[in-house]
Amino acid sequence: MRLNEALETLKNEGYKYTKKREDILSFFTEEDGYRTASDLLNYMADKYDGLSYDTVYRNLHLFRDLDILESTDLNGEKHFRLSCGHDEHHHHFICHSCGKTKTIKACPMNYIQQDFPGYTIENHKFEIYGKCPACQ
Amino acid sequence: MRLNEALETLKNEGYKYTKKREDILSFFTEEDGYRTASDLLNYMADKYDGLSYDTVYRNLHLFRDLDILESTDLNGEKHFRLSCGHDEHHHHFICHSCGKTKTIKACPMNYIQQDFPGYTIENHKFEIYGKCPACQ
DNA sequence: ACAGTAAATCGTAATCATTCTTATTTACAA
DNA sequence: TTGTAAATAAGAATGATTACGATTTACTGT
Numbered sequence: 122m123r124l125n126e127a128l129e130t131l132k133n134e135g136y137k138y139t140k141k142r143e144d145i146l147s148f149f150t151e152e153d154g155y156r157t158a159s160d161l162l163n164y165m166a167d168k169y170d171g172l173s174y175d176t177v178y179r180n181l182h183l184f185r186d187l188d189i190l191e192s193t194d195l196n197g198e199k200h201f202r203l204s205c206g207h208d209e210h211h212h213h214f215i216c217h218s219c220g221k222t223k224t225i226k227a228c229p230m231n232y233i234q235q236d237f238p239g240y241t242i243e244n245h246k247f248e249i250y251g252k253c254p255a256c257q
Numbered sequence: 258m259r260l261n262e263a264l265e266t267l268k269n270e271g272y273k274y275t276k277k278r279e280d281i282l283s284f285f286t287e288e289d290g291y292r293t294a295s296d297l298l299n300y301m302a303d304k305y306d307g308l309s310y311d312t313v314y315r316n317l318h319l320f321r322d323l324d325i326l327e328s329t330d331l332n333g334e335k336h337f338r339l340s341c342g343h344d345e346h347h348h349h350f351i352c353h354s355c356g357k358t359k360t361i362k363a364c365p366m367n368y369i370q371q372d373f374p375g376y377t378i379e380n381h382k383f384e385i386y387g388k389c390p391a392c393q
Numbered sequence: 394a395c396a397g398t399a400a401a402t403c404g405t406a407a408t409c410a411t412t413c414t415t416a417t418t419t420a421c422a423a
Numbered sequence: 424t425t426g427t428a429a430a431t432a433a434g435a436a437t438g439a440t441t442a443c444g445a446t447t448t449a450c451t452g453t
Contacts, residue, residue, distance in 0.1 A: 194332070242385055242387040250379050252377040308432085314412075
C-alpha cells in the first residue's frame, strides 16, 4: 500500500507524523490523477476547519521533494499526483477533464537521434493531453 | 522579415496598426527565445511610460491567437516566443537560463507505438530543458 | 507520565502573475 | 473631417502561491 510506504519515508527522513499528513496522502492514493492545491484544500476542509494554505503548500512541496508526489504545470496551476518514482521511467497521458493519467511507456529521449553539441540537458517533459474514455 | 509578415497578418485580420504593436513584435523578432510578459513590459517601459498591463497581455494573447506567437508554461509563468507555425511541426530545447531555444526535429508522436483505445488525443508537449552553449 | 525542543500548524498578510472594468484616446473608413 | 469601433490607461480585483510571527503539537530523553 502506497500510503504506508509514504508514511514510512516521512518517518525515515525525520519528519513528524500528523493526521493531516496522512489525510493528504490518503487523498492522493484515492485520487489517482493530477490534482491541484485547492482540490486538496476542498477535500481537507471537510475534516479540518480553517486549514491553513501554508500547511497545504508546505506539505505538497515537502512530499514532492521526498519524491512521494510529482508535479506538473497545467494552465498556470501546479498539479500533483503520486509519484511513479519506483516504476520504470515513463510519461503520461493526462485527461484535461478529470486529471486522470495513463502511462506512456516510451520515452522520446530514447528516440531522438539529434545531438546537442555544447548543450547540457537537465530534464525533459513529454505529456499528451486529451479526454479519457470516461470523460468522452 | 518576420516582423512585416506579422504586421501584415494583423492588417489582414482587421486589427489596427499601432506603434506599440510594432514594438512588441520587434521585441520578439530581436529576442529569439521564450520571454515573459514582464520581460516585455520592461523592454517597453523604456519607450512608454505607464504602459498598461492590459495592453501587454491583450496583445500577447491576440498574437498567440493569430499564431504570431506561441507560448509555454515554465515554472508557473507563461513564456512567449515567435511562432514557428510555418515550419514543419517540431519541438524545442529551452535554455532555462536565457530562454533561447533549439529546434528538436523529431516529434515523439511519430514514435510511440502504444495506442489509447477510447481516448481522444487533443495535443501534446515535448520539451527538453537545460543550458545552451552560451550559458554554460 | 513529563518536560523540553524542534517541527508543524494557524491566521493572515504579502506577493506575483494575470484578468477585469470604466473612462479616455486613437486608427481608420466613409 | 468626422463617426465609430478598437485600443489603451489606470488601477482595482482575482487567483495561486509564499511569507511570517504566534501558537500548538509530536517526539526524545528522563
